[in-house]
Amino acid sequence: xxxxxxxxxxxxxxxxxxxxxxxxxxxxxxxxxxxxxxxxxxxxxxxxxxxxxxxxxxxxxxxxxxxxxxxxxxxxxxxxxxxxxxxxxxxxxxxxxxxxxxxxxxxxxxxxxxxxxxxxxxxxxxxxxxxxxxxxxxxxxxxxxxxxxxxxxxxxxxxxxxxxxxxxxxxxxxxxxxxxxxxxxxxxxxxxxxxxxxxxxxxxxxxxxxxxxxxxxxxxxxxxxxxxxxxxxxxxxxxxxxxxxxxxxxxxxxxxxxxxxxxxxxxxxxxxxxxxxxxxxxxxxxxxxxxxxxxxxxxxxxxxxxxxxxxxxxxxxxxxxxxxxxxxxxxxxxxxxxxxxxxxxxxxxxxxxxxxxxxxxxxxxxxxxxxxxxxxxxxxxxxxx
Amino acid sequence: xxxxxxxxxxxxxxxxxxxxxxxxxxxxxxxxxxxxxxxxxxxxxxxxxxxxxxxxxxxxxxxxxxx
Numbered sequence: 001x002x003x004x005x006x007x008x009x010x011x012x013x014x015x016x017x018x019x020x021x022x023x024x025x026x027x028x029x030x031x032x033x034x035x036x037x038x039x040x041x042x043x044x045x046x047x048x049x050x051x052x053x054x055x056x057x058x059x060x061x062x063x064x065x066x067x068x069x070x071x072x073x074x075x076x077x078x079x080x081x082x083x084x085x086x087x088x089x090x091x092x093x094x095x096x097x098x099x100x101x102x103x104x105x106x107x108x109x110x111x112x113x114x115x116x117x118x119x120x121x122x123x124x125x126x127x128x129x130x131x132x133x134x135x136x137x138x139x140x141x142x143x144x145x146x147x148x149x150x151x152x153x154x155x156x157x158x159x160x161x162x163x164x165x166x167x168x169x170x171x172x173x174x175x176x177x178x179x180x181x182x183x184x185x186x187x188x189x190x191x192x193x194x195x196x197x198x199x200x201x202x203x204x205x206x207x208x209x210x211x212x213x214x215x216x217x218x219x220x221x222x223x224x225x226x227x228x229x230x231x232x233x234x235x236x237x238x239x240x241x242x243x244x245x246x247x248x249x250x251x252x253x254x255x256x257x258x259x260x261x262x263x264x265x266x267x268x269x270x271x272x273x274x275x276x277x278x279x280x281x282x283x284x285x286x287x288x289x290x291x292x293x294x295x296x297x298x299x300x301x302x303x304x305x306x307x308x309x310x311x312x313x314x315x316x317x318x319x320x321x322x323x324x325x326x327x328x329x330x331x332x333x334x335x336x337x338x339x340x341x342x343x344x345x346x347x348x349x350x351x352x353x354x355x356x357x358x359x360x361x362x363x364x365x366x367x368x369x370x371x372x373x374x375x376x377x378x379x380x381x382x383x384x385x
Numbered sequence: 386x387x388x389x390x391x392x393x394x395x396x397x398x399x400x401x402x403x404x405x406x407x408x409x410x411x412x413x414x415x416x417x418x419x420x421x422x423x424x425x426x427x428x429x430x431x432x433x434x435x436x437x438x439x440x441x442x443x444x445x446x447x448x449x450x451x452x
Contacts, residue, residue, distance in 0.1 A: 018392075018395070023395065023399055025431060025434065025435075026396075026399050026403075027399045027402050027403045027406065028403075028406075028427060028431060029403075029427075029428065029431040029432070029435075030399060030400055030403035030404075031402075031403035031404075031406040031407045031410070031424075032424040032425075032427040032428035032431065033403075033428060034403060034404055034407035035407045035410055035411070035420050035421075035424035036421070036424050036425060036428060038411075038417060038420075039417050039420055039421040039424065039425075042417050043421070062418065063418035063421065063422065064418065065416075065418070066416035066417040066418030066419075066421075067414065067415030067416020067417065067418045067419045068415070068416065068418030068419045068421070068422050069418075071418075071419065071422050072418075
């Protein structure tokens with residue numbers, strides 16, 4: 001037994017070094033391991049932060065924020081190309097119920113309401129393009145109206161959800177999220193503040209993160225990311241007036257600006273679709289514009305009221321057409337993908353009975369009633385309901 | 386030099402080369418996300434390769450007739 005053990009040890013000692021091929025594999029494996037140590041530290045640090053998204057979404061966002069945005073977008077492109085919807089399909093028989101159906105009489109004094117959105121597909125479905133108040137206690141002049149319509153004759157299964165926000169009756173707030181914008185000293189609650197919930201009418205997603213938008217952000221007069229000329233910008237001025245315009249002021253920030261958030265080139269300018277809605281370098285490293293995916297956008301009508309639109313299976317062009325059809329004369333694209341597209345209205349004061357604009361929206365209707373990763377916009381009713 | 390010493394020296398050289406490759410990867414990549422995008426699949430494939438190789442070797446040894 002003893003002599004056998006000695007032989008064994010001697011044999012083991014005489015094992016020759018591995019061949020060249022195996023050494024190359026070993027080098028690659030060790031190099032990959034060394035690379036993964038700081039990766040793991042950073043990733044675990046990100047996952048340990050407070051968040052309200054799954055670890056897989058947080059991982060994708062971590063990769064995007066750490067230089068891999070073009071790679072992630074390319075993988076998304078391949079995924080969505082493989083899962084592209086087919087044209088046609090059986091016709092829909094009804095649309096999802098949005099907003100509150102009221103049987104109240106028309107107001108005696110004239111109050112502006114946007115015209116019904118003309119349906120694209122005939123015959124129209126019951127209620128298609130008809131505006132309904134988002135709140136059950138909206139009064140004679142509802143601050144937010146909602147509607148749905150089929151957005152593309154070639155894809156009659158797709159439904160777009162649209163919200164019209166009366167700028168005269170509402171005030172828009174930009175709310176920073178837990179992680180977005182990244183550089184912010186005083187972040188706030190990252191949710192609809194409980195003290196303001198009695199006046200909340202709606203909330204919606206805030207656009208690409210700064211890391212991926214390559215665009216600017218001004219918040220409370222402070223430049224958090226330099227503004228970029230030509231990029232579509234949602235601006236709120238002191239006094240509450242909002243506008244959507246391509247930025248033209250370079251680094252000069254009007255002191256009356258409360259916030260200015262940029263996101264990609266404009267998709268509608270002066271009533272016309274951007275002629276370059278198909279892909280180009282100006283759209284940055286995002287999912288290809290022609291890929292059909294959840295998309296959202298924000299426009300402004302000729303009276304200065306905001307129009308939000310979102311739908312699944314939209315290209316940038318089809319989204320722009322939805323906003324144009326709903327009355328937008330200028331518009332920008334907001335977030336894409338089901339994880340980030342949210343429009344929530346609150347049927348009762350106190351943020352009670354929250355309701356997603358479209359039932360198939362992925363995120364829960366309580367999304368902004370708890371701290372959220374991303375920045376968002378909150379629509380408050382001026383002076384109570 | 387014994388074969389064992391030669392193997393240890395080879396391992397040391399391999400670790401130094403791997404560290405240099407990792408340093409190059411960090412300096413050229415746009416961020417940790419890019420490093421992870423390539424390093425993680427490489428690492429997993431490498432590990433899987435070794436596991437499969439060991440399994441195949443073990444199976445071959447078992448099939449070899451005794452004596």
